[in-house]
Amino acid sequence: MKRILGTLLLMGMLISAGIVFAEEVKPAEAPVPTAAVAEAPAAPAPAPEPKPDSIGANSGGIGDMVGYSSSGPTADDMKTIDDIKNTEPFAVKVADSVGKNRIAINIVWTLICGFLVMFMQAGFAMAETGFTQAKNAGHTMAMNFMVYGLGLLGFWLTGFALQMGGAGPFATLGGGATMNGEFTISLFGKEFGLFGTKGFMLGGDAYDAAIYTMFLFQMVFMDTTATIPTGSMAERWTMKSFIVYALFISGIVYPLYANWVWGGGWLAKLGTNFGLGHGHVDFAGSSVVHLTGGMAALAGAIVLGPRIGKFGPDGKPRAIPGHHIPMAVVGCFILAFGWFGFNAGSTLAGSDFRIGVVAVNTMLAGGAAAFTSWVYMWIRYGKPDISMSANGMLAGLVAITAPCAFVTSLSAVIIGSIAGVLVCVSVFFIERVLKIDDPVGAISVHGVNGAWGVISVGLFADGVYGDAFNGVPGTVKGLFYGDSSQFVAQLVGTVTNMIFVFVVMYVFFKVLNLIVPLRVDPELEVEGLDQAEVAVTAYPDFQTRHSHR
16 A cells, blocks of 8 residues: 555656656757748847746836736836936836835735635634544544645646646735746637646746745645535545545646636636626635535545444434534634635735725624524524534635625625525534535535535625736626626536535545545444544543443
8 A cells, every 4th residue: 555655656746756857858849951041031039038037037017016916016107207217317216116015015914814714724623623532533633634734735746737837927915927828729719727737746837936935825725625625535545545535636637626716717708708797706715616526525425424323223314423612712712813814815915905894704603603693593403503613714714715705794794694584594404414424514505505605705895906807908897796797607607616516526535445445444443534534632640431322
């Protein structure tokens, strides 16, 4: 088994290194016959290829003070700049400094928000461990810990390039122009981007300060996706198969869908190609991050099957309580804190004043969802349920992630309130009707409410923000504000995600199970996975209760 994993990892690194080498070493052009040169008219000199800027020496300047677009200062901007240069040299120096500082502020803002999102991993670890049994606490923690390192390596090897290799330039970060390689196909006279081709292992043209900043920010988003199935598949998943999964989702599956939405791929172009609003709009990841993770979690839970004793002989589900609800609640608060980096950081600009609106909408949706899930359980079962309310808060945060920049505070409360009820209904439906065992409610929190959140953009976007989003003039408007085509674009992206991610991950888990068993032996599952899988006992001073059902 170790030889197989080692061989696969070595092959992946060699392939990625070969791609990087191919980027850096370009073949010499074939010589042109002398006669052809004499007869052909002189061709205009090609524009020089952009070069990476690893220390930011050429990032920021007067153009960033005047204004920016996806491609930099406009022709009118440059005319104004040229006039100033000829008449006010001191003003030019001041403007250059202001532009430089603006880019610096944006980079610092993006990095700090990325650090916040990275800390969300601690929240996931605590929430999932608290919602599972004491005998598996060490194993659950270990998966949440290792998915960070494994996901990071997979994203560095191939994931970032597939996702963002054709997305440059990054206007607010002052660089990224070298990320201009997108593999496209032509259909119906339109170009459809499928995946990026530059930036493997951050080599070659990716050695750029802005690109490295973007890598960090996008990596921690990917890591959130990779973590989600560790909840739905908890307490019965082998560590060996988990390692292969982490590399696969971080290096291939997540980056492909993320490219289609955030990397300039075909879903982002639904607006420019087919007039469907601004294309599929997902500000911070309801579909890209959470729905992707939710669909992977659903596929994994189905293939893995329920825990021993979860369903009785009559098929009715049995409660398997989590061992440490206070730990789970604290984990949820850590996640809620990190969500400010998740959503507000997605502006990629500390100079974008919309971050205040984004942050408040994020708070409101999470709080509203926590309250409505609390009330729902109180009315339905006679008493509130703190564990369900904690998941309700997370569901509201998931739902507001896509629309947070495009809606009013009232809409944020509505979106969150619906999410709080939706997560309760979904948890019971998945368990009682579909007979799927999801120990922490990951499918309902991230999958169901990821879909609801991204669809809500197509309903509640108020047309105040998002000018030129995805290259479409004007601001983003939803169905309730007069643009039904935006709602269609949201549906297309949502259905695409559900089909693509679920099918790919279901097939992957099925095939992997033939090579590396997904599920631990029944004896180990009953005894507990801590010592058998990760050689640790989470609570050595206490005797854990083993339920032999």
